Amino acid sequence: MFESKIRVRYEETDQMGHAYYAKYLVWFEIGRTDLMRFLGHPYSGLEEKGVLLPVLEANAKYMRGARYDELLTLGSWIREIGRASIAFGYRIKGEKGDLVCTGGTTHAFIGRDGKILRRGLEFLEKLRPHVEILE
Amino acid sequence: MFESKIRVRYEETDQMGHAYYAKYLVWFEIGRTDLMRFLGHPYSGLEEKGVLLPVLEANAKYMRGARYDELLTLGSWIREIGRASIAFGYRIKGEKGDLVCTGGTTHAFIGRDGKILRRGLEFLEKLRPHVEILE
Amino acid sequence: MFESKIRVRYEETDQMGHAYYAKYLVWFEIGRTDLMRFLGHPYSGLEEKGVLLPVLEANAKYMRGARYDELLTLGSWIREIGRASIAFGYRIKGEKGDLVCTGGTTHAFIGRDGKILRRGLEFLEKLRPHVEILE
Amino acid sequence: MFESKIRVRYEETDQMGHAYYAKYLVWFEIGRTDLMRFLGHPYSGLEEKGVLLPVLEANAKYMRGARYDELLTLGSWIREIGRASIAFGYRIKGEKGDLVCTGGTTHAFIGRDGKILRRGLEFLEKLRPHVEILE
Numbered sequence: 140m141f142e143s144k145i146r147v148r149y150e151e152t153d154q155m156g157h158a159y160y161a162k163y164l165v166w167f168e169i170g171r172t173d174l175m176r177f178l179g180h181p182y183s184g185l186e187e188k189g190v191l192l193p194v195l196e197a198n199a200k201y202m203r204g205a206r207y208d209e210l211l212t213l214g215s216w217i218r219e220i221g222r223a224s225i226a227f228g229y230r231i232k233g234e235k236g237d238l239v240c241t242g243g244t245t246h247a248f249i250g251r252d253g254k255i256l257r258r259g260l261e262f263l264e265k266l267r268p269h270v271e272i273l274e
Numbered sequence: 275m276f277e278s279k280i281r282v283r284y285e286e287t288d289q290m291g292h293a294y295y296a297k298y299l300v301w302f303e304i305g306r307t308d309l310m311r312f313l314g315h316p317y318s319g320l321e322e323k324g325v326l327l328p329v330l331e332a333n334a335k336y337m338r339g340a341r342y343d344e345l346l347t348l349g350s351w352i353r354e355i356g357r358a359s360i361a362f363g364y365r366i367k368g369e370k371g372d373l374v375c376t377g378g379t380t381h382a383f384i385g386r387d388g389k390i391l392r393r394g395l396e397f398l399e400k401l402r403p404h405v406e407i408l409e
Numbered sequence: 410m411f412e413s414k415i416r417v418r419y420e421e422t423d424q425m426g427h428a429y430y431a432k433y434l435v436w437f438e439i440g441r442t443d444l445m446r447f448l449g450h451p452y453s454g455l456e457e458k459g460v461l462l463p464v465l466e467a468n469a470k471y472m473r474g475a476r477y478d479e480l481l482t483l484g485s486w487i488r489e490i491g492r493a494s495i496a497f498g499y500r501i502k503g504e505k506g507d508l509v510c511t512g513g514t515t516h517a518f519i520g521r522d523g524k525i526l527r528r529g530l531e532f533l534e535k536l537r538p539h540v541e542i543l544e
Numbered sequence: 545m546f547e548s549k550i551r552v553r554y555e556e557t558d559q560m561g562h563a564y565y566a567k568y569l570v571w572f573e574i575g576r577t578d579l580m581r582f583l584g585h586p587y588s589g590l591e592e593k594g595v596l597l598p599v600l601e602a603n604a605k606y607m608r609g610a611r612y613d614e615l616l617t618l619g620s621w622i623r624e625i626g627r628a629s630i631a632f633g634y635r636i637k638g639e640k641g642d643l644v645c646t647g648g649t650t651h652a653f654i655g656r657d658g659k660i661l662r663r664g665l666e667f668l669e670k671l672r673p674h675v676e677i678l679e
Binding site: 318 | 420451
Binding site for chain 4: 424425427430431432434435438456461463464465466467468469470471474514
């Protein structure tokens, strides 16, 4: 699991006084981006090589609302690798270590034309040793 | 099912050339807001009465990316009503009627202090006849 | 001036209870997009022809905060046309006709390589008769 | 001037391949929040005391588009203090030190009822020594 720090922005709050529910998916993206960079395969580099990771599925469970200016800890890991897909898991904790949100996303591993790329598959194989079972 | 029209904003696209995956949850919110207004219980009125609907869970499946300026049709319906919770279903179609995305959200029905409110429960009962089984 | 209707989304509010200040720029984009479509030159068509309109400058004055679910009226017009640039003006009114926000954006009219395009300039000339002095 | 680091999020890009123009205003908010925290007056604390800083005016000039995953340096400073208002200046530089964007925001210093607060004015006086003339 790789840990990122997320400071809740004022823009991310809504009038209920907590972070808006779609913002957690934006944070998940920061988590998987940080994870990929940490594993030596920054996402910006992948895209330059023509490999895209469009989202196939996303889900989140919300335990409590994140507050403005709160410093969250977001853990991200590779949950599963399929034939041409990758699944990430996420866990967000508050400043006191309490669980704020959990979630997951699944992504296709394709080229700009929507087709499976050999170099995408080779790349997926390199990530396979990093799969973690955390739930 | 209530249908809303959503025009994809430039702001909602990302450099992959499609709508960013978290934006669909923003559209889901528009869908359930329109549905509640249509059923005679606008969400803004609920909040004024002290009833909040924080999200407990959200999920989405993406069939294809929505494009800039595309006019989407978002169908929203009440999927289930629990003791103090409500679940909505969503289905987004493109201009040619093809399926773009499906999803769901579950919400608590509580007061500002996080507790279950009697008038929230009474309100939920009024919505029960509108539950639809669509999947 | 072309008028668009904007319904304030829950996502657009912040914990101060009004629409977040950057969201007005998103609405300005909707206004100029609607205006260009109305004038027969949809922005999506321009981009397909390789003409981009990156923003050079943006400004906004806020008279009062827009509220959740409020139905705003956004007026957009072409304020000025330069050699290879275009300036739009915007005016947002509330449901009772009171002024909520005014603003402006200036855009370059260039190709994907950042250079001025002959067909961009020809296109600008077609817009010149639509310049309005409204302030 | 206080410097913040901003990593451009994928969510912040648009299909032109750069950060969307309204996102810079979100970054400005991070800059002034960091500056206020650095000066010992975190914005979250101000709000708890009933002092709000709604935006009266905002502007930005864009020199070039910020790219996905780019690590920007955002400088923020107090530009001016009025009777019941405060103006901030912002300057964003790219990884090579080139200028990406400059801007400013002006904020009222008021209570929840929209009126000027004595403790807001006292607070403004404490910030006066930190005004910087940088342009």
